[in-house]
Amino acid sequence: MKIAITRLKEKAKKDAELCKKYGHACYAVSPMEASVYEDAVTSFAARTNEGEFDCIFFTSALPAVQVAPLLKKWPRVIAIGPQTAKTLESFEILCETLPAFYSRDFVPYLGDWIAGKKIGIPRADVPNPALISAIEEKGGIVCEVPIYSLVPTKEELLLDDADAIIFTSANSFSYAVWDKKTDIIPVAIGDITGERMREGGVSPAVTGDGSLEGTLIALNDYIGKISGETD
Template sequence: MSKPVVAITRPKDRAKKACEIVEKLGGSAILAPTLDLEPVNTESLKNLVARKDELDWIIFTSPTTIVSLNKFYPDFIPTLKCKLAVIGNKTGKLAEKNGLTVDLMPEDFTAEGLIEEFKKREITGKIIGIPRTASARPVLPQELEKLGNEVILAEAYKSLFPMDENAVQELIQKIENKEIDAITFTSPLTVENFFQIAENKEKLAQLLNDNLLVVCIGPITAKVLEKYNIAYIYPDTYTVPDMMELLFKTWREENE
């Protein structure tokens, strides 16, 4: 059986582990980030840092949030005294590596999963800080406020259009040449930007459906793929390792 060629579209600074997993599972990885992340020191982030001692909870939704806070405010995380909620294993592990204790991580690694946990615990009347990207979905702060909490939103990093469009164009060419066996998407923007770069979106969607195994990290990203009428699969647990395990299991079953 030949080695599957797997396209990785996640940001470059997060792609190393994904590429390593592909190689470990017996595939070949092609990296073409359709999203770039840049830490930023915004006024809203300064405000959150200034109000640190008022916080009852802080929520980290991605590792990049932690990277940004450490870059601009290295004393912030070591002196946090509030409770911590995270979305995802990777974010939780990085928080613990930075000396924090994770008080809450939902089994469902989505904003909705975290909201359900806050509802179950009847967390209300609290001040909750959420440093994240401005392009994130509004559901988390909105629902937490509906529960009677005060939410301090802070932009900690920007989600940018790919800095290397040529790499994505080259990936599209490889897809047209049937040189790619599978493609992975780890966030809604990785899908949106991918199709924004494509000159013929309908043709690209057809190529994905006809020739590639499309795997995404979870239901939120899946909704964007549905918008482009693309067939997909995603794992029960929304992590990159589980996504890759599912990809290789499915690919081998289809190519035996």
């Protein structure tokens, strides 16, 4: 199966290898692009090097790519998932990885340790009030720093050769320009993306666990089921 995966160009490098592992070919389609705030990146890295934060939470690989090369020292570092962790480790930054792949898992993972700690979160210019509230309810101090924005490309996605499309975030679906009536299999990387898709009139045939690998496993399960029904 050939799969289109909504990705920022900066984040698509390792998808082909993972898709091949599960018997598929893939290519990236980009409904949005990143506009990096260079001054904010430099400032956040400097504050980290000065020891301002007790913990940094990287919510995707892109902030890691921008911030990690500038770090000389760092506190406790949490990655939202394995791809973000691999990015950080490529810069020799040791980190912990959440057991699931959602920001909502951050506070339960850290538990009472959060109390009195200052948490730095370099992220897209999209506030996460639920995460902020959860940290503050545990007595933590939040410093959420926008270091890039997501800008719609407004270009129609090239899907003629694709059998399925995986939307890797809620915004990647909302910003996508494509023919929703096509026979392509719509796939959500996780439940938050799936909810946004349903709100937009598209019911995902497959919903993953928040990771690309988990989504590919779920997609293969789905393919197996529909193949069995048509045999």
